[in-house]
Amino acid sequence: MTKSNPYGSAPNHHVLSVLVQNRPGVLARVASLFARRGYNIFSLAVAPTEQEDYSRITIVVDLESATLEQIVKQLFKLVDVVRIFELDPRNSVERELMVATVRATPELRGQVVELVNIFEGKILGVGPESLSVSLDGSPEKLNDFSELLRQYGIIESQRTGRVALPKLDRTPKVRAVSTKGKAS
Amino acid sequence: MKSNQQLTGAQALIKGLEQENVDVMFGLPGGCILPAYDPLIKSSIRHVLVRHEQGAGHMAEGYAHVTGRPGVAMVTSGPAATNLVTPLCDAHMDSIPMVAITGQVPTNAIGTDAFQECDTVGITRSITKHNELVMSPDDLPLAIRQAFHIATTGRPGPVLIDVPKDVLQNSMTWHWPSDDEVIDSLPGYKPTTKGHSRMIKEAAKLILASKQPVLYVGGGVLKARAAAALRELAELMDIPVVTTLMARGAFPDNHPLCLGMPGMHGTATAVTAMQRADLLVALGSRFDDRVTGKVSTFAPDAKIVHVDIDPAEQGKVRKPDVPIVGDCRLVIEEMIVALRDLMAGGTKQADISAWRSRVNGWKENFPLAYEPSEPGAALKPQYCLEKLRDASPNGTILVSGVGQHQMWASQFWHFNEPYTWVNSGGLGTMGFSVPAAIGAKVGRPDRTVWAIDGDGCFQMTAQELVTAAVEQIPIKVGILNNANLGMVRQWQEMFYDNRYSQVHFSESVPDYVKWSEAMGCVGIRVESPEEVESAIDKANSINDRPVVVEFKIAPTEQVFPMVAAGRSNDEIMLYPSQESRRELLR
Numbered sequence: 001m002t003k004s005n006p007y008g009s010a011p012n013h014h015v016l017s018v019l020v021q022n023r024p025g026v027l028a029r030v031a032s033l034f035a036r037r038g039y040n041i042f043s044l045a046v047a048p049t050e051q052e053d054y055s056r057i058t059i060v061v062d063l064e065s066a067t068l069e070q071i072v073k074q075l076f077k078l079v080d081v082v083r084i085f086e087l088d089p090r091n092s093v094e095r096e097l098m099v100a101t102v103r104a105t106p107e108l109r110g111q112v113v114e115l116v117n118i119f120e121g122k123i124l125g126v127g128p129e130s131l132s133v134s135l136d137g138s139p140e141k142l143n144d145f146s147e148l149l150r151q152y153g154i155i156e157s158q159r160t161g162r163v164a165l166p167k168l169d170r171t172p173k174v175r176a177v178s179t180k181g182k183a184s
Numbered sequence: 185m186k187s188n189q190q191l192t193g194a195q196a197l198i199k200g201l202e203q204e205n206v207d208v209m210f211g212l213p214g215g216c217i218l219p220a221y222d223p224l225i226k227s228s229i230r231h232v233l234v235r236h237e238q239g240a241g242h243m244a245e246g247y248a249h250v251t252g253r254p255g256v257a258m259v260t261s262g263p264a265a266t267n268l269v270t271p272l273c274d275a276h277m278d279s280i281p282m283v284a285i286t287g288q289v290p291t292n293a294i295g296t297d298a299f300q301e302c303d304t305v306g307i308t309r310s311i312t313k314h315n316e317l318v319m320s321p322d323d324l325p326l327a328i329r330q331a332f333h334i335a336t337t338g339r340p341g342p343v344l345i346d347v348p349k350d351v352l353q354n355s356m357t358w359h360w361p362s363d364d365e366v367i368d369s370l371p372g373y374k375p376t377t378k379g380h381s382r383m384i385k386e387a388a389k390l391i392l393a394s395k396q397p398v399l400y401v402g403g404g405v406l407k408a409r410a411a412a413a414l415r416e417l418a419e420l421m422d423i424p425v426v427t428t429l430m431a432r433g434a435f436p437d438n439h440p441l442c443l444g445m446p447g448m449h450g451t452a453t454a455v456t457a458m459q460r461a462d463l464l465v466a467l468g469s470r471f472d473d474r475v476t477g478k479v480s481t482f483a484p485d486a487k488i489v490h491v492d493i494d495p496a497e498q499g500k501v502r503k504p505d506v507p508i509v510g511d512c513r514l515v516i517e518e519m520i521v522a523l524r525d526l527m528a529g530g531t532k533q534a535d536i537s538a539w540r541s542r543v544n545g546w547k548e549n550f551p552l553a554y555e556p557s558e559p560g561a562a563l564k565p566q567y568c569l570e571k572l573r574d575a576s577p578n579g580t581i582l583v584s585g586v587g588q589h590q591m592w593a594s595q596f597w598h599f600n601e602p603y604t605w606v607n608s609g610g611l612g613t614m615g616f617s618v619p620a621a622i623g624a625k626v627g628r629p630d631r632t633v634w635a636i637d638g639d640g641c642f643q644m645t646a647q648e649l650v651t652a653a654v655e656q657i658p659i660k661v662g663i664l665n666n667a668n669l670g671m672v673r674q675w676q677e678m679f680y681d682n683r684y685s686q687v688h689f690s691e692s693v694p695d696y697v698k699w700s701e702a703m704g705c706v707g708i709r710v711e712s713p714e715e716v717e718s719a720i721d722k723a724n725s726i727n728d729r730p731v732v733v734e735f736k737i738a739p740t741e742q743v744f745p746m747v748a749a750g751r752s753n754d755e756i757m758l759y760p761s762q763e764s765r766r767e768l769l770r
Contacts, residue, residue, distance in 0.1 A: 021372060024317070029309060036310045073496035079314045079334060082372040 013042060014068050015092070015164050018057040018075060019083040022048055026080045030057060033078065039063065039071050043096075045161035054082065058163050087164050094164040097136040098146065099124065103153035104131045112152055119145045130155060189358040193321030193351045194219040196358060197285070198227050200328035203360055206256050208232060208247065208626055210240040214260025215300055217287030219352035232626060232655050237264045239619040239648040241271020245280045246623025249606040250581055250631075252409065254281040254335045255623060261287045262300030265346075266307065270613055272342045273311040277610025278430060279407055281340035283331045284312075290350040291319060304346045313341030319348070321356035329366045338375030339494040340407055375493060379510030379518060387465070387489040387506045388522035392531050394463035394487075396539045397423045400446070400475075403430030403609070404468015404492060410513035411435065411602040414467065417516050420523060422536060424543050426454040428469055430609040433599035443543065444552075447475040448747050449591040452550035452762070455745070455753050456769045457543050461486045468492060468512045471501035472610070473749075481752035491515045549768050552595050553744075553759040557713035562738035565589065565664045568716055569596040572634065572662060575720045579604060580632040583621035585641030586612045588670035591743045593636045604631075615644030621659045622652050632660070632724065639665040639689060639696075646699070652730045653704025660723050661705075661732045666739040667691045674742050700732035708733045 020026045027046055034041050042060040049056050061071060068086070075081050087094075104112040112131055116123060121135035135145050139162060146157065191199065197220050201209070208230040213221040224231055234240040237259040244255025255275075259268055265286040275282045289298040305315045314334045318327045324347070331343040361369075391397060405414055411434050418425050418441050425435045426446040435442055444451040446458055458464060464486045469475070476482040479501060490497070490504035491512055498507040508515055527533070557567040569592055582597055583606040584590040590607055599605050606624050608616040621635035642663050652659055673687040700707030706726055710719045710733060723731040744759040758766060 025305065025309075028306070032309055070496065070500060073498075077313075077494070077496055079370060079373045 012063055014061050014063070015087040015089065015094070015162065016059045016061060016072070016075075017085040017087050017164060018059060018081060019049070020055050020057060020078075021080045021082060022053055022055045023080055026055065027057070029078050029080060030059075030075065033074055034071075037071070037074055039067065043159075043161035045163045047163075058161060060162050085166070087166060092164045092166050094138055094162055095136055096139050096142050096160050096162050097134065098142050098157060098159045099132065099134045100146070100149060100157035101130050101132050101155040102149050103129065103155055105129055108152060112149070115145075115148055121145065187358050190355050191358050192219065192223075192353060192355050193324055193347070194353070195223045196321060196324045196356055197328070197347065197352065198223040198229070199358070200325050200360070201256065202228060204328065204332045209256040209258050210234055210243040210247075210623065211258035212237055212240060212260070212264065214264050214287065216289055216349040217258060217260040217264075217285070217347075217352075219349060220258065220285070220287070220347070231258075232622075232651065232657075234619070234651050235647045236645070237267035238270055238615070239622075239645060239651065241268045241282075241284065242274070242613075242616055242619035242645070243623030243626070243648075244282050244284075245271060245275050245278075245616075246583060246606055246620030247627040248275075248280050248282055248623075249620070249627075250603050250624045251627040252281075252407075252603070253627075254283050254332060256283050256285070258285040259287070260300065261289055261304065262302045264300075265302060265304040269307060269311065270611075272308055272344065274608050274611040274613045274616065275342040276311045276313065278608065279340050279403060280342065281335040282342040283335050284342060284344040286344060286346050287352075288317065288346045288348040291348045292350070294348065304344070308344050311342075312344050313339075315344040315346065317346045317348075318351055321351050321354050322359075324351070324356070325359055326361045326365070326369060329361050330370060333366050333370070334373065338373075338377075339404075376495070376509045377493065377511040377514055379491065379508040379515035381518065381522075383506055383508045384515060384518050385522050385526075387491075387508060388519055388526055389531075390463055390487055390489060390506060391421060391423070391465065391519075391523060392526060392533045395534045395536055396461050397421070397463040397465065397536065398443075398457050398461040398486075399423050399425045400428075400458065400464045400466045400469050401425055401431045401434050402428045402467065402469025405431055405434045405512050406468075406602055408468060408493070408512035408514075410468070410511075410516055413513050413516040413520070415439075417520055417523075420520060421533060422540065423465070424457055424540070426450070426458060427599075428472070428475055428609075429594055429607065431469070432594055432597075432605040433602045436600040437598045438600050443547065445594055447472075448477070448749070449595065449743050449745065450475075451552060451595070452745050452756060452758055452769065453543060453546040455747065455756050456546055458483050458486070459753050460542075463487050463489070465489045466491065466504075467516065470497045476501065477747045477753040477755075478751055481754060546769065549765050550745075550758065550762055553761060554741075559714050560712065563711065563713055563716070563735060565592050565666075565735070565737045565741055566596050567713060568662065568664065568710075568735045568737065569593060569636070571716045572636075572720050573597050575717065576634060576724060577632050580634060581606065581621075581624050581628060583607065583617045583624055583633060583635045585617040585635075585637045586614045587638045587641065588666075588674065588741070588743050589636055589638040589641075589664040591671075592664070614638075614641045617641060618645050618652075618659075618661060619648045621661070622648055622657050625652075625657050625659045635659055635661040637661055637663050638670060639663055639667060640669045642696075643694070646703070649700065649703040649705050649730055649732070656728075657730070658727050659730050661730065662723075663696060663732065663734045664737050665696065665734050666737050666741070668739050670739070670741075671743070673739070677742070678746075679748070696732060696734040700730075703730075705730040705732050707731075709736070710734065711736045
């Protein structure tokens with residue numbers, strides 16, 4: 001990771017929520033379509049939905065909007081893809097989970113614990129010279145947390161792909177690109 | 185439609201194919217697919233036993249090209265499945281409906297690197313419209329119904345079903361899914377066939393307002409059986425038509441509005457008309473790089489109406505002013521209604537007479553040309569094709585390989601009827617023609633089928649002539665033998681300063697006549713112009729076995745016109761004798 005903040009929400013990040021039939025190989029189909037067409041997946045989260053026949057794949061892609069339209073259309077051509085929403089980050093709830101092992105000598109441990117508490121994170125484990133911590137929240141919150149932890153020294157860290165759903169409190173500004181012109 | 189009938193998976197597979205009205209399939213048995221070949225013995229389905237699985241795939245394509253019905257290929261696992269990769273990719277690129285059935289190692293051996301195991305669905309994922317590994321015999325009927333449904337609807341394409349050996353051996357209770365069950369099982373597959381009526385009206389307005397329109401017709405028109413509707417549209421509005429390599433025959437070449445093929449080796453008129461147009465109505469065409477040349481300079485002043493059943497084609501290369509997702513036939517028919525309504529309402533069509541006469545002027549000044557074959561001089565491929573065209577019965581189906589001969593065939597044949605031209609357009613598969621011609625002849629036994637091939641192509645798949653001879657499929661093959669990989673040679677001549685590298689074959693080896701005879705065909709050699717007609721007549725008179733005519737042609741002949749790869753269509757290289765008139769193309 002060369003950039004100081006590889007998780008920053010760049011303006012050309014787009015979040016696609018892809019509803020697929022829960023069948024063997026469906027993730028491979030989606031992933032190989034991205035590879036075949038030269039598109040880049042920034043992050044990916046897959047899990048079954050409330051209906052067990054379907055899974056939701058949340059994909060963060062990193063591209064120009066013209067390419068996005070083409071990606072969406074190509075994704076639609078996959079027979080197992082049922083629906084695609086492009087989620088506007090301003091009108092959706094987004095969450096990621098991060099676990100990290102942070103350098104924390106006994107003298108500095110208190111400071112790290114305080115930081116974790118401020119962010120409402122969790123201490124998962126304590127070692128003589130380090131702490132394992134976790135935090136879930138919006139990508140921005142995780143970015144901030146990660147930035148602050150960095151001064152103590154992050155030994156290892158891992159973030160999940162983003163999961164997202166439209167916000168409920170107002171008319172969800174969801175761009176359904178699905179119903180019309182599906183497949184062929 | 186549940187029954188208590190107990191069948192093996194193999195029996196269910198064959199019964200399912202019969203239910204789908206499959207009358208013929210092309211294949212070759214082997215270990216894992218063996219169980220399926222037993223019930224085939226008593227089936228109504230004709231099985232054509234190929235000599236190489238690639239042949240089975242191309243035969244299925246040729247059959248589908250001329251009949252419009254899905255071609256079926258069945259082969260075993262591992263190397264057989266990988267041999268099918270090229271035809272699958274070819275069918276995917278050219279939107280050919282095809283169902284491939286591959287054997288797979290038993291379910292408990294999958295993933296163990298078992299004998300003849302390969303990840304067939306993984307390998308073919310990006311070159312099929314859909315594929316499926318069937319893990320239980322109970323799932324076979326639905327998988328078959330889905331495969332045929334997906335292959336033949338929307339934008340057609342190849343679908344592969346991979347069936348493990350134990351799935352074929354184990355028993356199941358027969359059940360043939362209803363249409364509703366098939367539709368319900370595919371919630372993510374709903375092709376749009378009916379165009380958006382407001383968009384169609386917008387398109388009609390643009391057509392009426394256009395002073396320099398061109399109908400840019402692609403293979404989608406043939407897939408949609410839209411040739412009659414297209415002709416009505418063109419004649420109603422008097423709009424010139426170009427037919428791409430995949431659409432030759434969709435509009436009659438002998439029609440006054442036909443400008444022939446556009447693109448890299450298209451006619452100067454077709455290429456230039458598109459460059460100068462103020463409106464391109466793209467019908468089932470996909471703005472392929474071989475048509476557009478350098479995209480940024482393609483048809484710079486044209487508005488675009490793009491009709492395509494695949495939404496992903498809209499805006500993939502060129503952003504349309506009016507995108508219409510739908511089946512070409514339905515959309516064209518509605519477009520005609522919209523045009524008639526607008527005209528009945530008082531909207532007048534812009535005057536296109538100046539455009540028509542300009543286009544006709546190009547047609548007169550820039551016909552396809554070649555230096556004639558003089559008696560005793562070298563034989564010209566174009567001459568052979570003209571003679572073949574004139575001597576062959578109406579409705580002859582022409583099947584080509586890939587290269588110079590393909591371009592000459594597309595240029596010099598007169599395609600006046602749809603589904604009489606079969607070739608590999610998108611993938612450019614050398615070796616396509618012999619097996620595809622066999623499939624075409626099986627699909628249309630009433631027609632004369634000529635494969636036009638190059639010597640390079642022929643040597644890739646010629647073994648299928650054994651299949652043709654043994655199965656009594658009397659195709660005719662014309663080899664335009666220049667003892668070179670002609671198109672590659674042409675590029676080395678033009679773009680590599682005559683530095684020929686690995687393009688020369690041999691003038692004497694193989695002996696095509698002996699080779700053909702050894703394969704059970706009649707072999708004829710033609711070395712001079714005066715032998716051409718009699719050889720063709722002889723070939724056309726033989727109908728009890730395949731015939732191969734070797735035309736030994738001039739190796740130096742080049743295909744013109746030509747737009748070099750990546751260059752603008754405005755930089756079209758004309759036939760040398762027409763260069764002096766280039767100014768007329770402005």
